[in-house]
Amino acid sequence: MNFVSSGQQTNRLISTIALAVILTSAGASSAQSDEAKTAEIAIRPTWKAGDSHRHERVKSRRTTVGGKPAVESSARGPIDVSVVEAGEKGFLTRWRIGETTPDDVTPDGAAQRRPWMIGPAHAPDRFRISSQNAVDLRTTRSLFVVRATNRALYALGGRGGHRGGRPGPNSRKERPMAQFMLLLEGKPGSLASLSPTEIQALIEKYHAWRSKLEAADKMVYGRKLMDEGGKVLSKQGNRLATVDGPYVETKEVVGGFFVIRAADYDEALQLASDCPHLPFGPIGIRQIDFMGNPEA
Amino acid sequence: MSAPDSAPEVHALVDHLFRHHAAAMLSALSRRLGLENLELAEEVVQDAMLQALRLWPHHGIPENPRGWLTQVARNKALDLVRRRSVFRRKQRALEERAVVEAELAQLGLPEDAGDPFGDDQLAMIFACNHPALASEARVALTLKAACGFSVPEIARAFLTPEATIAQRIVRAKRLIREQDVTLALPEPDQLPSRLDSVLQVIYLLFNEGYAAHRGDALIRQDLCGEAIWLADRLAHRPETALPKSHALLALMLLQASRLPARQDEAGELVLLADQDRSLWDAALIHRGLRHLGHASEGDEMTVYHLQAGIAAVHAVAPDHASTDWPGVLSLYDSLCAVADSPVVALNRAVALAMVAGPAVALAAIDAIHDLRTLERYALLHATRADLLLTLGRRDEAESAYCAALESICSEPARRFLERRLDDCRRRIGAPGWLAGVIAPTANGRV
Numbered sequence: 001m002n003f004v005s006s007g008q009q010t011n012r013l014i015s016t017i018a019l020a021v022i023l024t025s026a027g028a029s030s031a032q033s034d035e036a037k038t039a040e041i042a043i044r045p046t047w048k049a050g051d052s053h054r055h056e057r058v059k060s061r062r063t064t065v066g067g068k069p070a071v072e073s074s075a076r077g078p079i080d081v082s083v084v085e086a087g088e089k090g091f092l093t094r095w096r097i098g099e100t101t102p103d104d105v106t107p108d109g110a111a112q113r114r115p116w117m118i119g120p121a122h123a124p125d126r127f128r129i130s131s132q133n134a135v136d137l138r139t140t141r142s143l144f145v146v147r148a149t150n151r152a153l154y155a156l157g158g159r160g161g162h163r164g165g166r167p168g169p170n171s172r173k174e175r176p177m178a179q180f181m182l183l184l185e186g187k188p189g190s191l192a193s194l195s196p197t198e199i200q201a202l203i204e205k206y207h208a209w210r211s212k213l214e215a216a217d218k219m220v221y222g223r224k225l226m227d228e229g230g231k232v233l234s235k236q237g238n239r240l241a242t243v244d245g246p247y248v249e250t251k252e253v254v255g256g257f258f259v260i261r262a263a264d265y266d267e268a269l270q271l272a273s274d275c276p277h278l279p280f281g282p283i284g285i286r287q288i289d290f291m292g293n294p295e296a
Numbered sequence: 297m298s299a300p301d302s303a304p305e306v307h308a309l310v311d312h313l314f315r316h317h318a319a320a321m322l323s324a325l326s327r328r329l330g331l332e333n334l335e336l337a338e339e340v341v342q343d344a345m346l347q348a349l350r351l352w353p354h355h356g357i358p359e360n361p362r363g364w365l366t367q368v369a370r371n372k373a374l375d376l377v378r379r380r381s382v383f384r385r386k387q388r389a390l391e392e393r394a395v396v397e398a399e400l401a402q403l404g405l406p407e408d409a410g411d412p413f414g415d416d417q418l419a420m421i422f423a424c425n426h427p428a429l430a431s432e433a434r435v436a437l438t439l440k441a442a443c444g445f446s447v448p449e450i451a452r453a454f455l456t457p458e459a460t461i462a463q464r465i466v467r468a469k470r471l472i473r474e475q476d477v478t479l480a481l482p483e484p485d486q487l488p489s490r491l492d493s494v495l496q497v498i499y500l501l502f503n504e505g506y507a508a509h510r511g512d513a514l515i516r517q518d519l520c521g522e523a524i525w526l527a528d529r530l531a532h533r534p535e536t537a538l539p540k541s542h543a544l545l546a547l548m549l550l551q552a553s554r555l556p557a558r559q560d561e562a563g564e565l566v567l568l569a570d571q572d573r574s575l576w577d578a579a580l581i582h583r584g585l586r587h588l589g590h591a592s593e594g595d596e597m598t599v600y601h602l603q604a605g606i607a608a609v610h611a612v613a614p615d616h617a618s619t620d621w622p623g624v625l626s627l628y629d630s631l632c633a634v635a636d637s638p639v640v641a642l643n644r645a646v647a648l649a650m651v652a653g654p655a656v657a658l659a660a661i662d663a664i665h666d667l668r669t670l671e672r673y674a675l676l677h678a679t680r681a682d683l684l685l686t687l688g689r690r691d692e693a694e695s696a697y698c699a700a701l702e703s704i705c706s707e708p709a710r711r712f713l714e715r716r717l718d719d720c721r722r723r724i725g726a727p728g729w730l731a732g733v734i735a736p737t738a739n740g741r742v
Contacts (some may be wrong), residue, residue, distance in 0.1 A: 191349060192342075195446030197518075199349045200314035206353035207309075224354040256354045276353070 177261040179220060179288040180268040185252040186281030205276035213260060218271060222258035252281050259288065309361060314345060315444035316525075317362050321369045322441060323416035327479045328399045329373065331423060334441065334469055340376065344369035374400050417442065418533055419479045421526070424468075425494045428475045433468040434497045436461055443522050453504060453519050481535060491536055495544050495600070498523045498530075502548045506555075507706075520555070524548050531587060543591035543600035549584030550607035553577040565708040569616040581611045602631040621650040638666050642676055654683040674703035678713060682727045685720055694720050 194202070213219040230253075232243050258275075262268035265287065272283050318341050325337035344365050358364040377396055424437040439445040439453075447465065451458040482490040505519030527545040530536040557575035560566050588604050606627045613619035628644035641664045649657035661667070661680060670676040681696035697717040701710065716727065 191346060193446075193448075194346070194349070195449050196314035196318040196345050196444045197312065197449070198446075199345045200309060200312075203314075203349060203352050203357070204309060207357055210353070210356070222354040224351050227350070255350070258354070 177218075177263055179290070180260050180262050180265075181286050181288055182258040182260060182268075182272050182275070183254045183284035183286070184256045184258070184275075184277045184281065185284060186255050186277070187252055190280060202276060209275055213271060218261045220259040220261060222256065224256040225254060227255070254284070255281075309357065312444075312521075312525075313361060314348075314365075317365055318342075318345060318444035319420070319442055320414065320417055321366060322444070323420040323479070324366075324414070325369065325373050325400075326441075327416045327419065328396055329377070331477055331479045332473050334472070336376065337373070338441075340369050340372045343372055370400055415481070416479065418529075418536065419481050421494055421530075422482055422490055423472065423477050423479050425490070425497055426472065426475065426477050427490070427493065428471055428477075429468050431493075431497065431500070433464050433471075434493065435500055436464045437468045438497055438526075439501070439522070440465055443526070445522075449518075453516060487535060488538060491530075491538065491541070494530070494536075495527075495540060498526050499544060499548070499600070501526075502551075506551060517555075520548070520552055524552060531590070537590075539591045539594035539596055540598045540600055542587045542593075543598055543604050546584045546587035546591055547600050547604035547607055549580045549587065550604060550611050553580035553584065553611060559708070563708065565712045568610065573615065576611070584608065584611065597630075597634070599631065599635045602627050602634070606631075619650070621647055625651050636665075638664050638670050639673070641665070642670065642673075642679060646679060649683060654686045658683045658687070672703045674700045674705035674709060674713070676700075677703060678716070681716070681720070685727060690720060690723070 191199075191202075210219060210222070230244065234241050234243075260268065260271055262271055265285070268285050268287070272285060275283060277283060321341045321344070322334075322337050325340060326334050329337055347368050348361075348365060352358070374397060377400065421438065421442045424442050425434045429437065435454075436450055439450050440447070445453075447462050448458055450456075451461045454461070481487070501519050502523035505516040505521075505523065524545065527541060527548060530541045531545045553576050554568075554571065556577060557571040557573065558566055566572075584604070585608060588608055591601055591604065606624055609620050609623050609627070625644065625647040628640065628647050631640050632644055642661060645657045645660040645664075648660050658680065661676070661683075664670075667676075677696045677700035681693045681700060684690075684693035684696055694717065697713060697720060700713050701717065705713070719727075
């Protein structure tokens with residue numbers, strides 16, 4: 001829905017792209033408005049590499065309290081989408097989001113329901129068509145889905161593995177920051193006795209920390225490493241030797257990592273300083289060497 | 297995928313999702329593995345929770361957290377069943393294993409909406425409150441197995457050493473095994489009486505939390521919340537939605553509505569008479585009154601009905617002086633008739649003071665049967681002291697305040713009594729509550 005055709009203009013298409021995070025699973029498929037019935041979207045494989053399109057992006061947020069909509073707000077702004085690559089399997093695109101301006105708060109919550117919409121707090125890097133009636137907007141951090149009513153969207157999913165991929169030149173200009181790797185060290189099993197409530201509280205702290213970094217476009221990537229296994233490979237004389245590791249005695253081991261953006265070590269330290277991991281172990285911080293070409 | 301993390305101001309996880317989901321999974325797994333494998337099920341659930349703790353910070357919170365946790369727990373349980381024999385009857389182990397595996401595989405993934413509370417969890421509550429168990433053990437086990445509390449949390453809530461709580465739970469589990477308790481709802485003819493012991497434990501939980509002037513405030517607030525949550529679930533299940541369940545729920549909601557006004561900014565005790573009633577939680581009062589309505593749909597009149605009635609009179613009174621005191625008094629009269637105890641009689645006397653004056657009330661207190669059992673009960677002496685002071689018998693009042701201070705009482709209550717004693721010595725007028733009265737909560741606590 002919400003892809004509004006502007007008639008004959010195909011290249012400078014004014015569309016409404018609703019960026020969405022699915023809040024409730026109910027309503028995700030049934031969100032249809034009258035407007036959507038007439039709306040056709042011009043995103044289809046007729047796009048060519050190098051095409052550029054202007055859309056209108058609507059970010060909506062709906063908070064529910066006790067199952068009832070409490071606060072609804074939306075903001076809109078231009079979004080320029082350019083096609084980096086087009087093939088049978090879909091598009092690889094990048095976009096730039098202009099300044100958004102908030103709409104008035106919707107007076108009638110029921111009529112304007114968009115139960116599946118919430119805008120991301122940061123600029124997405126690319127999107128691809130991944131299934132019928134849905135466009136995946138993929139960023140290095142999260143996946144969110146735009147539902148479109150247009151049947152012309154192709155059911156495709158070929159372009160996997162783009163998380164953490166190269167941002168376009170625009171984004172490169174916007175954040176010429178260095179990247180730092182945070183290595184989270186800890187003793188395996190040190191959290192085993194936490195209660196469910198304590199576990200939840202800790203997860204929420206991490207979530208808040210991540211969200212803060214994401215909102216400021218400082219978070220690139222994070223992953224946990226497997227608890228079990230681990231090998232250390234070394235060359236001893238003429239032959240390779242492997243030992244199980246990295247458990248050198250019961251020392252702290254790296255259990256996971258994050259990659260963040262920061263101007264320098266000072267900022268990286270400051271960003272890591274309220275990481276909820278700290279009570280459980282140290283965080284090693286190393287700058288990633290891009291050979292002078294950040295995020296290359 | 298981490299959908300919700302683009303909206304940091306929206307709460308990522310429902311309050312107590314982990315606690316309640318742990319309880320739900322524990323019940324579901326125990327139902328399938330057999331209650332004798334309760335500890336195994338606990339391990340599995342804890343493992344699933346820890347896995348979330350290790351993964352989610354890096355990968356983001358999944359779209360359906362409950363479904364994620366259930367799936368992980370289910371897979372771990374399946375793995376366990378396949379790897380080792382967990383069943384007592386060896387000759388049937390293989391056969392049972394196949395059944396259990398099939399059942400586990402079918403364990404549903406919940407939608408991430410609403411609070412799950414299925415048959416399994418209801419059965420678990422009844423198992424935790426099996427008549428073979430002492431009430432202390434029932435309380436601990438209910439919190440552990442039906443509510444998802446950890447042993448340290450229970451210990452903090454009851455100001456009891458962890459080892460004691462752990463021991464209680466171990467013994468309770470052993471008893472459950474010895475008695476061959478199965479995880480099933482009681483037979484319909486036994487259900488109402490089995491429900492009594494469940495309600496009793498829920499109210500015990502609530503009162504532990506409500507007397508929150510000692511111990512870890514946060515965890516005690518949780519106790520009130522948990523008791524209300526459990527009663528609310530019972531009141532929504534057709535099997536257990538008896539009038540007495542509604543009555544208990546109403547009672548707790550109405551009492552909890554006053555929690556925000558019970559302490560001032562400095563953390564000092566504020567008596568019912570002096571509470572800022574605009575701080576009372578109107579939503580809780582509303583819910584309480586609604587459930588009180590449901591409670592009156594049968595002919596059974598329990599102590600919860602009467603106590604909820606008293607709480608309701610207070611809840612709807614615009615201020616202390618214009619409270620329907622004769623109404624309160626008559627409810628206390630009924631309460632004395634069904635549950636005569638010195639504490640109830642003392643609370644009745646407080647209402648009596650508002651209706652008939654301090655002299656009559658004082659006489660009523662001195663006539664309480666078994667008054668001696670309240671010798672160490674601070675509220676007895678404090679009430680007598682206030683009445684005596686109002687009657688101008690200062691010397692007697694002073695010694696009664698001193699007796700109150702020598703009794704067991706919380707720190708804020710002690711400071712409160714010291715201020716009273718000071719007022720008495722400095723001949724400042726009678727305490728305000730005989731324009732007002734000490735909060736006569738159902739169990740005599742302020």
